[in-house]
Amino acid sequence: MGKWSGKTVIGLTGNIGTGKSVVRKMLEHLGAYGIDADQLSHRAMTKGAPGYKPVVEMFGRWVVAADGQIDRARLGKIVFSDPAALAELEKIIHPLVSQAVDMLVQRTSQPVIVIEAIKLLESDLRAACDSVWVTAAPPEVQLRRLMQARGMSEAEARQRITAQPPQAQKTAAAQVVIQNAGTFTETWKQVSAAYQKISPEAVEAAPAASRQTAGELRVVRGKPRHSAEIAELFNRLRMPSRRMNSDDIMAAFGEKAFLLLQGDGGLVGVIGWQVENLVARATDVVVDPKLPPQRALKVMLEDMERASGDLLAEAALVFVGSDLANLDSVWKELGYTRKAPEELTVLAWKEAALESMPKGAALFFKQLRVDRIMRPV
Template sequence: MLHVGLTGGVASGKSVVASKLAQLGAVVIDADKLARQVVEPGTPGLAAIRGAFGDRVIAADGSLDRPALGAIVFADEAARELLNSIVHPLVREAAATLREAADEHAIVVEDIPLLVETKQQDRFAKVVVVQAPADERIRRMTEDRGWSREEAQARMAAQASDEQRAAVADFLLDNSGTRQQLEEQVAALYVQLAELEQGQRA
């Protein structure tokens, strides 16, 4: 098994890379998806968040009020660190369960938006980083997601810089072009990862 970490800033194109890797045969574990699952109603994760932030982050139906929580944590680094201390261990535990269920010769890719910020790079045999120009990422967030420019810039500012991510990358994918160009880079990457996995067996 080859254990790979995948990361990139918001709107960098990471989801395209993850989707293409899965299509090519990798086992992709989506940390964002797991982060939603571990705080669903009735989970210890949601109970812990309620205990930390109060009823103001709980919606009328008993689910997590993400906009309310987001407004708190993106404006307050201490609050963001508190939230991360609750959610991240639960996500890692869920990811470990999925990883252990994978085939022994699989390429297992963990898609983790905050891999660098949470200093997880040493957990992986290889780290893949997707990057795109800041102005293009802002355009995607405002045009594709309907965010304001201020929201987009705040989200980027709350994450690691391109330089910090590049510093831990074994493979750096450039998403300044078309989706097809990015997918071609991913296809070439997958060949390299498959060779590395096979090399581990020798």
């Protein structure tokens, strides 16, 4: 039994570019509550958060950008080339992250927690975990992921990889090692098998017979077995230049969850959605035009907000195309306000909007709760 009574805690780590976040998302699909400790460390340094002043005092005003926030790229140039500087940064940030993790674990009602942290084994969080999971991938895969997904130059990516201890040190400390160099399906099978040993009820059962009455709309959580059905709906309603298939949706499950809207004729709506850094982001909102949009959006968004609340999200960002953006009265009734990303007042919300906003989409914003995790102490 770990630090938190009644909770089973998985500590998830692995070197950069080995796919930790994908595995955390898979565990969330299986029912775990996910915490990204590395994102919390970023929050701890934002202006007004408790780590901001100590970091500026330690590393100087040079790390502060024109907007007053700490420039993480500048800070990274210092700490990733100097182990002593990195240790000083961790001395400031790690206690704050531990406090935030403790608060999140105590607040969530879910019995299984997964804490993703690149420095898990070097921090106090390790002792709080019931099981340590490590992701692994060959160096050439790490390099490709950092260059493609994060836009790093080859030199910068190699510096980040070589600055970390050998992967073998982490895999030697693990109870579970996930080899994450293949397809999503291959990784999913490994994660599912390991998770079922912790939570046997996570085994996917055959879908129960529907009890829907005529005209009723029902939202269900999408599973990888729904991939072909989701792809068919996207193809039918979005008519993309390249038709999607089940493999495309399986890959998307590595980033987001899907809420499925079921009606008399089967699948009639989808929201592709994720909670990262305590911000809910809905980037794929598709509704059959035969449905009244107010009714369909209300059912799906209310379910997304409930699920986001369970994940302790502070705010919801919903990105939609022109077919849904002009429904002003509908969005107002649902409590959403149309915003530009630059108008969002919290840095984590603004960064989430800028990172996730599809080209040509409109952003609708709703604050889900007032209390925030990383307020000054």
